[in-house]
Each structure stands twice: as structure tokens, then as C-alpha cells.
Amino acid sequence: xxxxxxxxxxxxxxxxxxxxxxxxxxxxxxxxxxxxxxxxxxxxxxxxxxxxxxxxxxxxxxxxxxxxxxxxxxxxxxxxxxxxxxxxxxxxxxxxxxxxxxxxxxxxxxxxxxxxxxxxxxxxxxxxxxxxxxxxxxxxxxxxxxxxxxxxxxxxxxxxxxxxxxxxxxxxxxxxxxxxxxxxxx
Amino acid sequence: xxxxxxxxxxxxxxxxxxxxxxxxxxxxxxxxxxxxxxxxxxxxxxxxxxxxxxxxxxxxxxxxxxxxxxxxxxxxxxxxxxxxxxxxxxxxxxxxxxxxxxxxxxxxxxxxxxxxxxxxxxxxxxxxxxxxxxxxxxxxxxxxxxxxxxxxxxxxxxxxxxxxxxxxxxxxxxxxxxxxxxxxxx
DNA sequence: CGTATTATTTGATTTAGGTCAAAAGCTGTT
DNA sequence: AACAGCTTTTGACCTAAATCAAATAATACG
Numbered sequence: 001x002x003x004x005x006x007x008x009x010x011x012x013x014x015x016x017x018x019x020x021x022x023x024x025x026x027x028x029x030x031x032x033x034x035x036x037x038x039x040x041x042x043x044x045x046x047x048x049x050x051x052x053x054x055x056x057x058x059x060x061x062x063x064x065x066x067x068x069x070x071x072x073x074x075x076x077x078x079x080x081x082x083x084x085x086x087x088x089x090x091x092x093x094x095x096x097x098x099x100x101x102x103x104x105x106x107x108x109x110x111x112x113x114x115x116x117x118x119x120x121x122x123x124x125x126x127x128x129x130x131x132x133x134x135x136x137x138x139x140x141x142x143x144x145x146x147x148x149x150x151x152x153x154x155x156x157x158x159x160x161x162x163x164x165x166x167x168x169x170x171x172x173x174x175x176x177x178x179x180x181x182x183x184x185x186x
Numbered sequence: 187x188x189x190x191x192x193x194x195x196x197x198x199x200x201x202x203x204x205x206x207x208x209x210x211x212x213x214x215x216x217x218x219x220x221x222x223x224x225x226x227x228x229x230x231x232x233x234x235x236x237x238x239x240x241x242x243x244x245x246x247x248x249x250x251x252x253x254x255x256x257x258x259x260x261x262x263x264x265x266x267x268x269x270x271x272x273x274x275x276x277x278x279x280x281x282x283x284x285x286x287x288x289x290x291x292x293x294x295x296x297x298x299x300x301x302x303x304x305x306x307x308x309x310x311x312x313x314x315x316x317x318x319x320x321x322x323x324x325x326x327x328x329x330x331x332x333x334x335x336x337x338x339x340x341x342x343x344x345x346x347x348x349x350x351x352x353x354x355x356x357x358x359x360x361x362x363x364x365x366x367x368x369x370x371x372x
Numbered sequence: 373c374g375t376a377t378t379a380t381t382t383g384a385t386t387t388a389g390g391t392c393a394a395a396a397g398c399t400g401t402t
Numbered sequence: 403a404a405c406a407g408c409t410t411t412t413g414a415c416c417t418a419a420a421t422c423a424a425a426t427a428a429t430a431c432g
Contacts, residue, residue, distance in 0.1 A: 080320065084313050127270050130316060133268065137323045141359045142246065145419065165380065173327045178419060180381050186209065237397055330387065351410060366411055 001073050003101040008122045017115035024111070026102045027064050028095045030054075036076075037092040042085055043078035045102040046125070051160055052098025057170070058090040066171040068132070068173040069095070076100070079129045095163050140173045148172045149182050187259050189287040191236040196307045203301035210297075212288045216240075222262075222278040222286070229274045231288040232311070238284025239345075244276040252357040254268035254318070255281070255345050262286070265315045281349050312367055326359045335368050336356045 004021050007013065013021070027050075031038060036054060037043050047054075055069040067090055070076040081088035082105060103111075111118050115147050139148050149172060153160050159168065169179040187217050190207050192296055193199065199207070213236075216222060222240060223229050233240075240262050241255040256262040267274035268291060289297075325334050335358060339346050345354065355365040 027414060065327070080313070080317060083309075083316075117270065123269075127266070130269075131266060132318075133316075133319055133323065136318065137326065141251070141326055176380075177382085177421085181419095184381075360391060362410075363391085363412085367389095370411075 001052070003103070006048065007118075007121050011117075013118055013121065014115060016119050016141060017111065020111065020114060021103070024103065024107045026104075028100050029103055030098045030100070032094055032097050034094045034098075035091055036094065036098075036100070037078055037088060039089060040087050040089040041081075043081040043088045043092075043103050045077065046082060046105075046108065047076040047092075047100045047102045049074050049076055050099040050101060052100075053095040053096055053159075054098055054100075054169070055163065055167055056090045056092045057167070061129075064170065068166040069156075069163050069167065069171055071156075071158050071162070075125055075128075079126070083126065095167065096157045112114055145172070145174045145178050146182050148174070149179065188236070189289070191292065192234065192259060193304075193307050196310045197303075199304055199307065200301060203297065203304050206297065206300060207289070210289065210293045212290075214286050214288055216280045216284045216286070218280055218283050220280045220284075222265055222280065222284075223274060223275040225275060226273050227267075228269040228271055229278075230291050231263065231266060232291075232294065233262040233278075234287045234289075235260050236263055238286075239281040239348055240278055240284055240286075241281055241349065241357070242276045242278045242300075243353070243356070249356065252353040255342075255349050255357055256341075257344050257348070257354065261311055261314075261324040265312070269312065280352060331358070331360045331364050334360070334367050335365065 001009075003025055004018055007021070008018070013107075028047075030052070037045065037056075039058065049070055049072055049148035053069065053071045055066050056076070056078060056088055057064045057066040061066075068076075075169075076092065078090050078092060085105070108122060112122065116153050124150070139151065143151070149160075152168070152172060163171075165179060169176040172179065187195075189211055190199075190204055193207070194204070214237070220239070222233065223242075235256055235258055237258055239255065241252050242262070243250045243252040244265060245251075246349060255260075262278060264276050266272070267276075271291070284325040292310060298308065300323065325337065325361045329337070337347075338358060349357075351365060352362050355362040358365065
């Protein structure tokens, strides 16, 4: 499903908005391990993954922690940097060769001005980010490592299958060894 | 510091916007243990605490988990419900007798229409909520119970002093017994 | 291919914080 | 003041997951 269709599913857009969007979306291609965004830069794009897989992670004293993992038909951006226009503390990297569609912060704002009904879709995308963050907090605070794994397995089995184990582990808030043992059923 | 001044500190408002705000803010008084918002209702107000203390919490299978605690000069609302217009999963209760100023969702939107420069302040308030949530996730995921307590003690000692221990414990993601032992220095 | 490098698994051990149970301290009410 | 009903503290014990260390397995690359 291309980006425009995905947005349409969130909230209907006028034909004019659809046309305008189609002319203002960029298509980009990344190779496995390419960085889409480097920590310290402002994230100027809302990305949408057509194929492949990418993730956002940040550096702590002694390890990289994965914040989110996005696959086909998922949005991907450094949310806080994108909305606040401040430097991102997270980097975004591709876990596979990845094709994305991207729309810049400026273009989105032009879209809002030209087609006010598009604000609703924009808000829905960003709210979705917020509620995912909330869910993640609740999951880390109250679920056991195995429950967190099982939930991800049910909801996003493509991540379990395709993302690197180390990334999945830090995303789920556990050590790689623990994830490996859970996976082995021990 | 009254609400209007607090907002001015975030982002300057025109004299017209300030006047309009002053005429459209409600002042409300709550007693200790009063509910400001009941779980299941849409949160229609952005509250601002003039005196007292309140907190947001939600019910799990076997306990109430505190999401946030706000004191004098803090904003307080059920963020997700307020922005999405959906039922709140959290309740807001007063931990002390509490005086608040409140502005409704509708009035805020009128303000935005009448005085577009006010959008910036609105966005800053909401971004602040998002980044607090992020900080909390990171803290729960990577800091020990004692470190989490110490951080709260440094940053918000009024909470440590005045909020009920059980609320502080669930807010910090630990058991009350653990918090009590940390406090006793054991 | 075969070897180097990186990713994953397995084993042994430790530990932070949870659980359960009871005691001690507070606060408000008549 | 005395009692009831909270909140907070303390003690003994237990367990999930971390840590440390090493062995395999998978992947990439000349």
C-alpha cells in the first residue's frame, strides 16, 4: 500500500490533496545498514516504508537501545525531533535493503495550509506514535520478559522473524541472552 | 504564577490573546481525594495547578498505577484523551486540597483560531508531555529503583515530601515496600 | 570455497526487587 | 482519649532476569 493510500485510510483526503501529495512525496532507496537519520540531526522527514525494515535506536553509556522497529506500511520517523525541530537523540538505520516514501516537514505544513482537512490525518499519525510509546511503557513496567516477547510475536511476527536479535532484545527491554532463552523455550 | 503568566513564559502572546485568555479561564477548587476526572470520560480540560497536588493513575488487574504527579505551576490533564477526544483510561485525583485553573478543549481551539501565535504555546505544552513520557520510559527501563528515587528527589522533592508513598511507588515503577526500604537507606 | 567476523546460544552464578506476613505509626471521628 | 481504618515500615524468603564466560552457528568477503 503506497503512502497516499495509507493516509487515505486514516482520514479521507480531497482529490486535490491527493494530487498535491503525489507530486510532493520523495521515493528513496537504502541498503541494509544504511543510516536514514544520524543522531544529532533534526529529523526533517516523515518516512513511510514500502519494503524492508528499519529501526530507531539511541546510544547509552554502554549499549544501543532500540526504540522502535518499522516494517512494510509502517511510518518511521524520529517523532520528537520531527515535531519539535530539535536534534534527534536517536538514529534510524535500515535492517534490510529498504524502499521508503518520504515527505518533509515543510511540505507537510504546506499541505496543512492548502488542504486543512489533512490536519486530521497528520494528527492521527502523531497520536499513534504517542499511544505506542504509552503501550511500550506499560509493557516494560508490568509484563515479564516472556510476555513482552509473546505480545510482539502475536502483533508483529515479521519483526521477530526479520529483525536482528540484539535489536529486538533492547526494544523489548531485556538482554539478548534472555531473549535467546525465551525463544528456545527455556 | 498564574496560568496566563506560565503560558507567556513558554511563548509570548499578544495583549489581545492575554485578555481573551483571562476571560475564558475557569477557576476550580477541589478537596483532598476529589476526582478531577473519572476514568472512562473524555478529558475536556487542560488543568493548571495553582496550589495543591494531583495525580493521574489507571487501574490494572490488581493495582492502581500512577502515571504522573503534578504540583503547583504544573499542567495536568489526561493528555491522550485530551488530544484524541477519546475516553480516558486514567483518572485524576487530588492528593491535597487543590486550586486549579482550567481551559476547555473548545476554548483552546477558539484561542488558536483567534490568535494563531498561541498555537506555538499549545504545541510546547503537549510536546512537554511527550518528552516526559519518553524520559519515564528510559528511566524505568535502565535505572535501578534507587536511581529512580534519587532522580525524583532531586528534580521534584515536593512530590517525595507530599505525595502518598503508594502513589510515588507506582509512579516510579516499584513496590511500596521497596520504596520504603530505599527511603530508609537500606 | 575457506577463513574471519559477527550473531546467537548455552551454562553457571549472582542479585535487585518482588512477595507474603506482621508490626508500628498516623489521622480522623465520636 | 480511644478506637477504626488507613499508611508506612520491617523481616524472611524467593524468583526473574542480569552478568560473566565460553561455545556454536551464521554470514560475509577475499
